[in-house]
Amino acid sequence: MIPLAVPHLAGNEARYLRECVDTNFVSSVGPFVDRLETLVAECSGAAHAVATSSGTAGLHAALLAAGVSPGELVVVPAFTFIATANAVSHCGAVPWLLDITETDWTLDPEQLAGVFERETRRDGGSLVHVASGRRVAAVLPVHTLGAPADMDPILELARAQRVPVVADAAAALGSLYRGRPPGALGADLSVFSFNGNKTVTAGGGGAVVGADAALCDRVRHLTTTGRSGTDYTHDVVAFNSRMTNLQAAVGCAQLEQLDVLVAAKRRIARRYDEALADAPGVRLFPRAPWARSACWMSGVRVGGVPELVARLGERGVGARSFWKPIHLQPPYREAPRAPLPVSEAVWAEVLTLPCSAGLVSEDQETVIEAVRGCLAR
Known part of the structure; x- marks a missing residue:
């Protein structure tokens, strides 16, 4: 895996x-x-x-x-x-x-x-x-x-x-x-x-x-x-x-290795963006013009995340869903809130992909092939 x-x-x-x-x-x-x-x-x-x-x-x-x-x-x-x-x-x-x-x-x-x-x-x-x-x-x-x-x-x-x-x-x-x-x-x-x-x-x-x-x-x-x-x-x-x-x-x-670790994370994120931008149903993670992200997590925005996680797991890829918004968590269902249309639209479509700083290019290409294969079905 x-x-x-x-x-x-x-x-x-x-x-x-x-x-x-x-x-x-x-x-x-x-x-x-x-x-x-x-x-x-x-x-x-x-x-x-x-x-x-x-x-x-x-x-x-x-x-x-x-x-x-x-x-x-x-x-x-x-x-x-x-x-x-x-x-x-x-x-x-x-x-x-x-x-x-x-x-x-x-x-x-x-x-x-x-x-x-x-x-x-x-x-x-x-x-x-x-x-x-x-x-x-x-x-x-x-x-x-x-x-x-x-x-x-x-x-x-x-x-x-x-x-x-x-x-x-x-x-x-x-x-x-x-x-x-x-x-x-x-x-x-x-x-x-x-x-x-x-x-x-x-x-x-x-x-x-x-x-x-x-x-x-x-x-x-x-x-x-x-x-x-x-x-x-x-x-x-x-x-x-x-x-x-x-x-x-x-x-x-x-x-002591911060610059090297962050550079690796950015390289991994950039490769996913390049390889998956044209995949069916995929949108990329946002990149705001005022910021340079440390790219802690990489992935894509796409529908059907639970099924994709399961199918990618069958192919040896440890993909995951991401944060469920706070107002959907049992302890905070009564918390005061403003309208939350973006949070509600985004959260279920976030698919995080393997992005360890030590991820080698061969493994990343395996992930990319698996994602494209699952999306093509």
Whole structure:
């Protein structure tokens, strides 16, 4: 079976793990954690970085640090992985679901402007959702498939209403938005994931980046049990969401190869686009003119995805469907939402194809032949 997306461990991973064992730094303190934070900040264009135990934990802490409280609303695109909405719920807040655009499958700035104008009002220093009376506490755009959301208009709208922006940049390391890397787009905080299927993996873990030292210090405090001083005083109910030195060792080795890994992902995506553009019923993944995607996942948009996944599996190809929108998930069926026509049209037609950074050209040609064969039947 040609797998969908597996790690490509071709650098110093084994050597760095050996160093962890040899030095006894295997837990949440160690030189590789510090090094990873430095590398993530540099690679993303951010001033500061905080390593976390997962991308979801990073989103949770980032939202809390940005001031999200129980009962409040956070704007979230409906088309995202459920962890985005879960991070909001872990804060005791409620996701307010908006649609995506056909252009890039990310949060629709025009719809955001419309709901802010029609469905909210200013109340002192807060933006309040009129129908529910809830404060709008944050906007949470998602960089879908490693392609940045259209951040300039989103940030302009949020800033005008004094609403913080936390970006879910889980798979966006290596991407560019109008020539800028994902940690330098203006969001208050951005969050990356190093899960096993990401282009850069640590086997797990995540990182929160930002320009504001105090805000990033708040994230660090929240993810390290809220400990203040050395006498076991803890000044806030916090979390143990730290990355281990073992994870960071793998992550550092991967970050050293970021350019090579992203170049491989882009090459794979480009080949699928070239080979499948004229296949029956196929539309390509969007490529927004303002962005250069990191191409975390490759594939096509096409009907009949469940059947295609099964038939490709019979041919030894590990294709998959993709995210089911948040409003169709049982925990969020009652979440407030705007009309979601694009999310509802797109999600069932996304077919992801094998795109590991180590995918060899012969295997990719096998995938292409299998896809074309299935579509021709």
